[in-house]
Amino acid sequence: MTNLEKLIRHFEKFPGIGSRQARRFAFHLLTESKEDVTELSELIRDIKSTVAECTSCYRFFSRNGHGDHCPICANTLRDTTKLLIVERDSDIDAIERSKTYDGLYFVLGGTIPLLESDDVKKVRGGALKHTVLERVNTGLKELILAFSVNPDGENTSRYVETLLRDLIATHALTVNQLGRGLSTGSELEYADPETLKSAFENRKQIG
């Protein structure tokens, strides 16, 4: 196998990338400047030392002089009474961009598909219990489960509730999920009964 083929093989392991696009990536690098290619090479070489996983919420963050906690977990202005549990890092990005939440996070690392209960091993159940227990000591009152609105997301909600049942009871934690309703782009005609029910319950005065 030539070095070019080896490189293409690496790109084929990138998420969502097939052999044709992996090939294009290699050809793309050939058209880039020497400086750009060198910089990319060095950034990849150093990624594991520049990026760390937060020991509290498990999201990735640029180390950059921070300690073991990411800038959100280290920020003393965040509301420590709330912990929002999401599937992956990019969910946090979306919520932070919306500027509607000022509490803490936990990245579960995946969902529990309805039909593959073995996937329990792939999510951070033990770490979640540990983080919740730690946060209880600093005032945690409310858990917010924020998974996708589909059968796998609902199954993951049930899994988290069962996992944390004792902690929730002992420490009188409230467990909420994000509100359902019409989302941007929804057309009434295609809305399902569950969504419409919440949309009616949460109807809101205007004008």
Next chain:
Amino acid sequence: MTNLEKLIRHFEKFPGIGSRQARRFAFHLLTESKEDVTELSELIRDIKSTVAECTSCYRFFSRNGHGDHCPICANTLRDTTKLLIVERDSDIDAIERSKTYDGLYFVLGGTIPLLESDDVKKVRGGALKHTVLERVNTGLKELILAFSVNPDGENTSRYVETLLRDLIATHALTVNQLGRGLSTGSELEYADPETLKSAFENRKQIG
């Protein structure tokens, strides 16, 4: 033009149907039984006498011995304090299927696109005022605007509010819109700030 071509021309006027599919419709009829074709022909011939437009909410309904009001408007068990304003008939079907609303309806007949204010003429503004005025006398308290969650839907909401401003003030009507939030199938990562904001506000206890 042959009769076959004339028939295809009629089918081409059906919503969403191009010339190729119109042709298939004609060929489809040729393979149907004589009885089916005759029944279809008669149902079409009589449609305008069997189906009427409700003089109160303006939805279509099968006349079938009913008077000028559709079965919903004629149903004395419906909650007459609420009037839900929608774009079209099929929105009502979706809401009725969800069994989450027991008030009355009004079919506006279209939206007011943000960029084409002339379309005001195409919706039933005058009829809406008339129906609201009439309903005020039978206890109307709340208007619910239920348009699609997009710029045209929002523009239509503004149009309705302006149109009814005096009636709303005089009769102290509440004007609500359906709640925003995550709808079935939503993935957190792709949710927009507006949707996330409502999803946080409307978060709901589970377990």
Next chain:
Amino acid sequence: MTNLEKLIRHFEKFPGIGSRQARRFAFHLLTESKEDVTELSELIRDIKSTVAECTSCYRFFSRNGHGDHCPICANTLRDTTKLLIVERDSDIDAIERSKTYDGLYFVLGGTIPLLESDDVKKVRGGALKHTVLERVNTGLKELILAFSVNPDGENTSRYVETLLRDLIATHALTVNQLGRGLSTGSELEYADPETLKSAFENRKQIG
């Protein structure tokens, strides 16, 4: 079931139409003029008497004073040495529009899917033998098989060849299929080996 529901039920049987679009068709008719609805109703009522199936090629045609043969089969200027066998009526429309063929046709009425050999009963095998035999007497020399370029189309080609084997041998008929190559819109990068092979064999001088 109301008449409106019966009408919607008929439209749901139209090819490619679901319940929502069937409903829209009914509502569309309600917005059409009385004259248009009446004309459509009459055209449907009379379709079986105005449209006939050609007794030679089996395509549908507007009777309109023609006899048992469609205008193509009845046209004495067409080249009777060629018979092109297609799956359905709309294939003939496409070929006639291209003005590249002046021979005769036969509509087989379907394909023989690779995995459902029972579908042999659904195509006009006996009628095809009969038409070929008849056409041999008026000078038929070449059969052109024009099915879709996919496994089912190829299986149908094999079926037709086997069905007509004796006739082909006895009357020394040539059996051709349409040429393979790059079709409009093809990108070289995505072309399969079979297509490229034909494209090289059939390469053509320009300029």
Next chain:
Amino acid sequence: MTNLEKLIRHFEKFPGIGSRQARRFAFHLLTESKEDVTELSELIRDIKSTVAECTSCYRFFSRNGHGDHCPICANTLRDTTKLLIVERDSDIDAIERSKTYDGLYFVLGGTIPLLESDDVKKVRGGALKHTVLERVNTGLKELILAFSVNPDGENTSRYVETLLRDLIATHALTVNQLGRGLSTGSELEYADPETLKSAFENRKQIG
């Protein structure tokens, strides 16, 4: 800008990659082994020295001890009477996989869009003339233009013909294009007149 953000910025320049997927690429690397990340980094660092552009056909190839010519151009068994001109490297991959061509290639490096004649500067016009002139001395007889079957591809064919007009005339070169016809997956009903015309001309005996 953190190093993580810099890395994401590099991935965003990869062809067809948006900011979300660029982010996923970075997270993907964080889950890979130290060895894999190091190897990828080194392969990228060295790509410009391991991969070269052939000085005759301009495709990229792994240097690996070869000289200035790629393995195809250096292969003395290839048929030097034919030169196939393509838009990009990946077209050659598709043709080589089909094993239907044993001549030489030239990578033009792009097409000339119908509406942007300035793009002439972006393709290797001068290099093409030079390579053709060189190949004439080693027996070149036939040029095969193999561009996509669309307006831009046809415009590029015209550009190449005009560019090489004198060379073609002086050396009596034949200029061909790949054959048109039904490609794998084509349905007769949707075939355009141009494709059908070629499909009829190139019809082929079976059985």
